[in-house]
Amino acid sequence: MKNIEAFYNLPSEVVFCKKCVMSNQRPASIPEFKHNRKRDGAKYMQIDVEGICDACHQAEVKDTIEWEDREKELKDLLDKHRRNDGKYDCLVPGSGGKDSVYQAHILKYKYGMHPLLTTWPPILYTDYGYENYKNWIEVGGFDNITYKQNGKVMKLLTRLAIENLFHPFQTFIIGQKNIAPKIAANFGIDLVFYGENEAEYGNPIADNSKSLRDKSYYTMDHIDEMLLAGTPVSEILDNHDVDLVDLNTFLPLPAKDFEKTNMQIHYLGYYLKWIPQEAYYYAVEHINFKARPFRTQGTYSKYNSIDDKIDDLHYYTTYIKYGIGRATYDASQEIRNKHLTREEGQLLVNRFDGEFPDRYFDEIMEYIGMKPERFYELCDEFRSPHLWNKDKGEWKLRHNVNKTGIDD
Amino acid sequence: MKHIRIIPRLDIKGPNLVKGIHLEGLRVLGKPEDFTKLYYEQGADELIYQDTVASLYQRNSLTDIITKTAKNIFIPITVGGGLRTLDDINKVLRAGADKVAINTAAIKNPDFITEASHAFGSSTIVIAIETIKQPDNTYLAYTDNGREYTGIDAISWAKEAQSRGAGEILLTSIGQEGTGNGFDLNLIKRVSNLVTIPIIAHGGAANDSHIYEAINGSGADAVAIASMLHYAAINKIDSIVSNNNNEGNMEFLKKKGSFKMFGKENISEIKNQLNKQDIPLRILN
Amino acid sequence: MDVAIIDYKMSNLFSVQAACEKVGLSSIITSDNNEILDAKICILPGVGAFGEAMKSLRESKLDKAIYEFVETGKPFVGICLGLQLLFDSSEEFGNYSGLGLIKGKVKKFKSHSYNSTKYPVPQISWNKINKTNGSWDDSLLYNNTSGDFMYFVHSFFVIPENESVMLSKTTYGNTEYCSSIQQNNIFACQFHPEKSGEIGLNIYKNLKKRYC
Numbered sequence: 001m002k003n004i005e006a007f008y009n010l011p012s013e014v015v016f017c018k019k020c021v022m023s024n025q026r027p028a029s030i031p032e033f034k035h036n037r038k039r040d041g042a043k044y045m046q047i048d049v050e051g052i053c054d055a056c057h058q059a060e061v062k063d064t065i066e067w068e069d070r071e072k073e074l075k076d077l078l079d080k081h082r083r084n085d086g087k088y089d090c091l092v093p094g095s096g097g098k099d100s101v102y103q104a105h106i107l108k109y110k111y112g113m114h115p116l117l118t119t120w121p122p123i124l125y126t127d128y129g130y131e132n133y134k135n136w137i138e139v140g141g142f143d144n145i146t147y148k149q150n151g152k153v154m155k156l157l158t159r160l161a162i163e164n165l166f167h168p169f170q171t172f173i174i175g176q177k178n179i180a181p182k183i184a185a186n187f188g189i190d191l192v193f194y195g196e197n198e199a200e201y202g203n204p205i206a207d208n209s210k211s212l213r214d215k216s217y218y219t220m221d222h223i224d225e226m227l228l229a230g231t232p233v234s235e236i237l238d239n240h241d242v243d244l245v246d247l248n249t250f251l252p253l254p255a256k257d258f259e260k261t262n263m264q265i266h267y268l269g270y271y272l273k274w275i276p277q278e279a280y281y282y283a284v285e286h287i288n289f290k291a292r293p294f295r296t297q298g299t300y301s302k303y304n305s306i307d308d309k310i311d312d313l314h315y316y317t318t319y320i321k322y323g324i325g326r327a328t329y330d331a332s333q334e335i336r337n338k339h340l341t342r343e344e345g346q347l348l349v350n351r352f353d354g355e356f357p358d359r360y361f362d363e364i365m366e367y368i369g370m371k372p373e374r375f376y377e378l379c380d381e382f383r384s385p386h387l388w389n390k391d392k393g394e395w396k397l398r399h400n401v402n403k404t405g406i407d408d
Numbered sequence: 409m410k411h412i413r414i415i416p417r418l419d420i421k422g423p424n425l426v427k428g429i430h431l432e433g434l435r436v437l438g439k440p441e442d443f444t445k446l447y448y449e450q451g452a453d454e455l456i457y458q459d460t461v462a463s464l465y466q467r468n469s470l471t472d473i474i475t476k477t478a479k480n481i482f483i484p485i486t487v488g489g490g491l492r493t494l495d496d497i498n499k500v501l502r503a504g505a506d507k508v509a510i511n512t513a514a515i516k517n518p519d520f521i522t523e524a525s526h527a528f529g530s531s532t533i534v535i536a537i538e539t540i541k542q543p544d545n546t547y548l549a550y551t552d553n554g555r556e557y558t559g560i561d562a563i564s565w566a567k568e569a570q571s572r573g574a575g576e577i578l579l580t581s582i583g584q585e586g587t588g589n590g591f592d593l594n595l596i597k598r599v600s601n602l603v604t605i606p607i608i609a610h611g612g613a614a615n616d617s618h619i620y621e622a623i624n625g626s627g628a629d630a631v632a633i634a635s636m637l638h639y640a641a642i643n644k645i646d647s648i649v650s651n652n653n654n655e656g657n658m659e660f661l662k663k664k665g666s667f668k669m670f671g672k673e674n675i676s677e678i679k680n681q682l683n684k685q686d687i688p689l690r691i692l693n
Numbered sequence: 694m695d696v697a698i699i700d701y702k703m704s705n706l707f708s709v710q711a712a713c714e715k716v717g718l719s720s721i722i723t724s725d726n727n728e729i730l731d732a733k734i735c736i737l738p739g740v741g742a743f744g745e746a747m748k749s750l751r752e753s754k755l756d757k758a759i760y761e762f763v764e765t766g767k768p769f770v771g772i773c774l775g776l777q778l779l780f781d782s783s784e785e786f787g788n789y790s791g792l793g794l795i796k797g798k799v800k801k802f803k804s805h806s807y808n809s810t811k812y813p814v815p816q817i818s819w820n821k822i823n824k825t826n827g828s829w830d831d832s833l834l835y836n837n838t839s840g841d842f843m844y845f846v847h848s849f850f851v852i853p854e855n856e857s858v859m860l861s862k863t864t865y866g867n868t869e870y871c872s873s874i875q876q877n878n879i880f881a882c883q884f885h886p887e888k889s890g891e892i893g894l895n896i897y898k899n900l901k902k903r904y905c
Contacts, residue, residue, distance in 0.1 A: 273659075275657070275659045277433055277434065277435070277657045277659075278435075278657065278659050278660065280429070280432070280433055281429060281433060281435060281660070281667070284429045284430075284586070284587065285667065285668050288587070290430065290583070291429075291430045291432045293540045293550075293557075293582070293583075294550070294555065294556065294557040295552070295555035295556060300464060300555070301432075302430070302432045302554075302555070303432055303433075335654075337657070338653065338654045338655075338657075338658065339434050339655070339656055339657045340434075340654070340655070341654050341655060344461075344465060344655075347464075347465050347466075348464070348465075351464075409820075409821075409864065410810050410811075410812055410818065410865075410866065411818045411819050411820055411842075412818070413817075413818055413819065448890075453818075453819055453844075475707075478707055478708055478711055479711045479714070479715075480711075480715075482708070482711075482712060482715075482887055482888060482889065482890055482891070482893060482894055483844070483888055483889075483890055484844060484846070484885075484888050501705050501707075502705075502706075502707060503707065504705070504707040504708060504711065505705070506705055506708065506846075506888065526742070526745075528740070528741065529703075529704075529740045529741035529742065530815065530848070531740065531815045531817060531846045531847070531848065532705075532740060532741075575815055575817070576815075576817055600811065603813070604804035604813050604814060605804075605813050605814065605815070606813045606815070606817045606818075607813070627811055629811075629813060629817070629818070630817075630818075689819075690819040690842040692890075
């Protein structure tokens with residue numbers, strides 16, 4: 001067992017958290033611009049000697065925080081930045097999902113701020129996702145700058161990200177992380193609010209005791225250091241019919257430009273107790289948010305991340321690369337929020353994890369110009385041998401949370 | 409006179425009464441027995457218990473709560489959620505239920521409706537139909553508590569359910585459910601025009617006017633209401649938030665908030681209003 | 694034992710027993726002829742098909758138990774299908790013969806429109822029981838008032854030959870029908886007293902007061 005190769009610097013032994021259903025193979029967020037195929041420098045979920053993961057520890061901490069004090073901190077911060085001269089005083093990035101609805105609405109209607117919304121649109125909007133996006137703006141009542149990307153470049157980079165990293169979602173994630181500082185800089189807005197702190201999910205990079213987002217996510221020092229789709233920028237310029245101006249959209253704000261502003265990028269989740277399910281109820285209550293009209297493939301839920309057709313495929317690739325499917329992500333989060341028991345989480349993982357998202361698959365392949373066969377080939381290339389093996393000609397996980405893996 | 413029925417519907421997960429929107433979400437509102445007691449006293453005509461996660465976890469767990477209720481509350485109880493076999497139905501009836509609501513099992517195997525109605529009597533078998541309105545104004549039926557797409561036309565399914573022996577239809581609009589935006593009247597009308605068994609309309613009620621519309625002119629014989637009653641009842645019931653609860657979203661109870669425009673009327677107030685508008689129903693003295 | 698509740702595999706017996714318990718009547722659910730004969734009161738509940746029910750009663754010889762019990766003069770209560778089975782025959786799914794204890798037959802409702810209202814079948818609703826010509830003082834309804842709401846769930850109704858056995862009548866759309874009867878020691882009702890709230894429980898309370 002110990003001699004079997006583990007790709008991506010993944011821990012060679014698979015361990016599951018005793019409280020939730022997450023495993024130590026879960027990747028922590030890394031700045032996408034440093035993301036190469038081998039995932040150099042990547043970190044993974046820590047599970048301590050008692051068998052509890054960092055995210056579960058973080059959830060315990062969340063219960064002990066004096067949220068009234070945190071809210072007071074928020075109010076103080078907002079008081080300093082609120083403008084009544086007809087100009088925007090804060091920026092909320094999002095795509096009209098339940099979380100960005102909650103952030104924007106509560107800042108405007110409870111705390112009296114004047115937010116501008118900004119959207120880096122999903123690669124392929126679902127129709128109900130698009131309805132929610134419209135309602136966010138029209139029913140919620142906000143201005144929104146939507147930065148529609150060059151379609152040709154978007155398709156190219158998405159395809160390259162799948163080929164090089166098996167990461168269909170990179171082009172969306174990159175933009176989501178970068179667009180806010182750029183728009184804020186453009187409009188002279190100092191205060192930017194993201195939602196949840198990634199630490200809630202066990203990322204060691206983000207520091208939970210601070211409300212500020214780590215700069216490495218959204219600024220760049222030298223363009224030569226940047227990778228897109230796991231490839232140096234210069235290589236993309238050499239090998240494909242794109243200009244620097246095309247790629248700049250996908251790159252973050254240069255650090256020196258950031259230094260010229262007074263911008264602060266905060267996590268609202270530091271100030272307000274974040275319960276994803278309550279954000280759903282809030283969004284329905286205030287802007288007629290609608291859940292997906294059928295179960296999301298690969299999981300049991302209907303209202304998490306439903307705007308982008310490629311999102312479903314993204315979770316399939318995490319299942320291939322790390323053995324972690326969408327049901328595992330969803331169930332772990334709900335277990336930590338005490339909506340589900342671990343037993344229920346296990347049942348859900350058993351039933352839904354790794355379900356192939358065929359609903360939008362053909363459409364996506366056609367959109368980015370990839371043959372489905374090529375995708376299946378890549379699945380097999382990216383499977384780490386320490387996680388997968390063939391059982392009667394079929395790929396199966398060696399280990400899973402129900403202890404029914406081939407090697408369990 | 410046709411007397412219509414006001415039926416509180418309680419969605420249950422484990423020990424808790426939960427209330428979702430679009431049949432999604434596990435917000436806990438308290439203990440079911442506290443609510444049913446209140447509703448019985450206020451004049452509820454029947455009760456519906458729905459196990460919201462039975463299909464999801466392939467487990468049936470309502471028998472305790474059915475028995476507890478049936479010992480003290482003497483109105484009909486309908487139970488739904490994950491009933492897959494004749495044995496499942498028998499267990500639930502023996503525990504004290506009077507009717508059973510079946511959805512997923514019936515769609516997967518329509519013969520099951522015939523078998524069940526022969527075994528237990530037509531009037532015991534309620535076929536629950538959960539629908540979502542499509543952009544072309546047709547209605548499709550869903551299974552597994554609104555999770556699985558079937559592609560089946562809900563209106564013609566209602567007719568088929570009747571011909572196979574169903575005694576009653578429980579008709580849910582998933583799009584309206586939990587929103588308080590009113591019933592889907594078009595849906596009720598279309599099914600009412602096709603079937604001659606009773607229809608219980610469900611999904612969207614926020615006030616007595618909504619209920620009036622569903623009955624007068626749309627053809628509902630009964631209404632199942634949830635959010636409208638539960639969000640009002642929580643103000644009367646002291647639900648203790650236990651930190652040991654791991655089975656549902658307790659955040660709302662902790663905050664003790666209100667939700668949307670729900671919570672203005674209780675059952676006796678609703679019935680009085682409807683009575684004033686000449687809707688025949690049972691009034692408690 | 695106060696009450697024997699006949700178990701012929703045709704219904705939800707739980708609520709009948711729960712109602713007995715609530716008013717302080719001891720009860721046993723049984724298909725044993727001796728246990729039935731020993732009880733002070735016998736209840737025949739029932740939901741389902743007439744034909745199936747008669748088949749079941751005959752095969753288990755429970756029809757004999759019913760005849761013997763009625764002979765004793767002790768109070769016999771029929772509920773819903775239990776009312777219908779007492780009659781001569783039913784037109785349900787062909788023609789079936791009943792216990793023949795009450796002269797008359799069983800007929801099916803037709804779904805119809807009346808006064809712009811649609812009346813579906815089965816009738817599943819609360820409805821009023823109204824006095825016929827007689828008084829209720831000598832019956833189990835002596836504590837009830839004409840016009841009380843009871844819970845009905847049925848597709849068939851009884852038509853007694855002898856109108857004098859009719860205790861209450863009820864209207865459903867264009868049909869006025871017999872909702873309860875009393876003939877000597879037999880009381881039977883189309884509605885479910887154990888599902889009719891506190892007003893229905895009255896009937897069980899009266900059983901206790903009069904006979905136990």
